[in-house]
Amino acid sequence: MSVSLLRLFARFPAPGRLAGLAIALLVLLTGCSLPQVSVEERLFLNLAVDFLGAYELPQQTIEGVPLGGLSGLTYDRERDRFYAISDDRSDRGAARFYTLLLTVKQDQPPSATADTAPAAPIKIDRVTVEKPTLLLAEDGVPYPSSTIDAEGIALSPRQTVFISSEGVPVDGILPFISEFNLATGQWTSSLPIPEQYVPRIVDNQPQGVQNNLGFEGLTLGGSSTSGGYREPFRIFVSAESALTQDLNPATPNQVVPIRLLHYLVSEGLPLLLSEHLYFPDPTPQGTGYAGLTEILAVDQGGHFLSLERSFDPLSGVSVRLFQMAMGGATDISSVVSLKGDLSAIQPIRKKLVLDLKDLGIRLDNLEGMTLGPQLPDGTQSLVLVSDDNFNPAQVTQFLLFRLR
16 A cells, blocks of 8 residues: 555544545555456466377287277376277177376487487377276176267276266167276266156157267366375266257257266265256368367366367368366256257357367377376376277377377
8 A cells, every 4th residue: 555545544533444444445446457357268277288299009909809999088197097998889899998008208319418408309109008898787797789889988086987878779779877897897886867868759759869979078077086085076978969859950050059967976876966058169161060079177177178070071080179168057957958049058168279180190080088197397198099980991099288
């Protein structure tokens, strides 16, 4: 407070000095130039990513089963291992996830001195597949063929993984989100699925997840997967595209409304807390809207990354990485259908972080994403993986980024 304002404050009698102090503070504040902060700056983290390199996993067979279909990825910081779910529908062998060791390397230029050396490049040196773990259903046996289409995986702090099955109604595969023992693969519990996601006919109209467009993104937030058993924590699950009853056949080019579920998991029964609306961007070809293939919690404050992917026979795969903010998003859990006017609903806000076409590399079918280990320079890594669809023309591609 300035000397002149102190003198002004001293002139007030003792009973009135509180009011005098208020006046002095008002004068002081109105004389200051306060920084202007935009809504975007308040909502989003100041995030950026640096691309460090790509790695192609050689085609191989593990215990007699072709390796492939890696559609979800999660990282175990305590063991320094990744777990990747395969979306094999059990027709090549039982449904399973793989334990992977990803080795990151930093090469120092041999001729450079400590004072003049540029930042040495960091890259993935190799990815080693250590073992598969079969998923065992409630009855303790592997899932029969064409009963599961696993797409997402998230490590929990109680030595389990949550796995989402997408749902393929035409093949009788129902969507689910279940918890499995990390060591044995045995089913331990399931999250309640809202009725509107279950494929069925209501009033002569189909509803539920579309074929191959159900539960795709899966992430855990609100706790830590290190430091022992901690509860409660939160699970976030997103569909790849709209539910059947949310689409309007009369306007096939409408913006696709995607639903995202928010669960609380604790010692008691899991609880569905809320549901929110997410709008994907149009495809680069302008022929529709991209699919939401993955979501990832990056902090405990409601900030996430989302991965949107589309495919065009001529231009190939297009992938964009967004930051999304849940704060202020409307709870739509009581909204039966998202047809019509949605102006009263506040969707999840999002902001483009990176269009992967700018990397200048050939992209494959990227579907999995996780925060990985600390890099040799002390920064945080971000790892993406592609689903090769068990197609010899495609590859299992790992992309390594620095998250800033």
